Amino acid sequence: MPEHPKLTAAQAAAETHQALAMRQTFARDVKRRLRVPLADQRAYGQRLQAALGEKNLGALAGEFVILVDRAATVQTLFIYFRAMPGEPWQMIGASPVATGRPGEFDHFLTPLGVFEHTPSNMDFRAEGTMNDNGIRGYGARDMRIYDLGWVDGERGWGKGGRSPMRFQMHATDPDRLEPLLGIRHSKGCVRIPASLNAFIDHYGIIDAEYQALVDSGKSLWVLHSNREVTPWAGRFIVVIDSERKTRPAWAPAPGSKARAKVPKGGDTAD
Template structure:
């Protein structure tokens, strides 16, 4: 999937591998190495897109880069009309991967542009549903995982670099940031229940820190 997305690992770095498999959806913090096997360091349940309802689409497979082309933001902790905090409690990080191409379940063979983000979810209402397809197309994280990824800059290598000269990027980073030297830039979405699934073009581009 990394090769299909033109993402080539030139230095050891952490990559988030999200499996959208129907019978158990996970995020694995993975050490990607240019010469050698990739090593899974830890795995937690997440949720990805569940097609079949209005504005609900399958999260596309492929490489999602946190390269600064979309800044991302932080949750306000506000409730929607169903009294649900869709992005989690106030201050939770939202990683924005921009518009991506996914299957349009309403028309066989058709595709759809969907906005893909990665964020926490309501701890009181939706957290118990993690591990199965449940979102509109975004990747939903447990609150503890959101905090861990944010505090250690797991996929923030490019954001940190941009933040050296740009206050907007610097402000996005956690005030408690203790960055890892293995910070990477990528989320790779796979589907072990549909190993034939391929990403749609256009392919992703190389990042500053790839």
């Protein structure tokens, strides 16, 4: 992984100011947003740092990082940034997600850890076609599927244990399943809002390694030509479980109207 140049205090402050301007872009472009109190923003920044430290990435800085809390009471994705090691991570924005729901065959708990987003597991795009239950499992046509490759996942059925699972982050059916974001509802992948998917895609939030290939002259069909890649493109998705026992007010569960729209097979879409 390439190292970021060391910055002076003034340079770091300028980098931070420019990178945090992405907060306004997030607020403009992402339709499903969560208003996380500052104390919780800081607490999750500390959880992010602890998870990175466990993988010898404690000095990571100068790039955006995605953090997911798979706790049943939270189900939230955060985007964080810091300019220099040792600085606190600062939140760009947060949105509801759906992670793995145990209790049924072939349903995994979303795996914990630090996952590198790399062209070694090339992303692809949704065709927008419906499955046998009338569900667009990957969302509307052209939504990007962020492929993190095969990982060992914890089985949520039978006697438990671990098995290989294909770990992805992707949009979901915009009409029937996106309203359910905020509760565990997938087979193990991380489902995200369509507008968040487009935001991460358009600005290359975790596309550092993809952009490196483009800069070397390689053409990648999965990348749109009109992208506006941020100078702080990152490469990591971090999944934690805060094990919070009660649901915070800032991460509400979907209401009964959203749950009533779920068709048969709606929780087996990915």
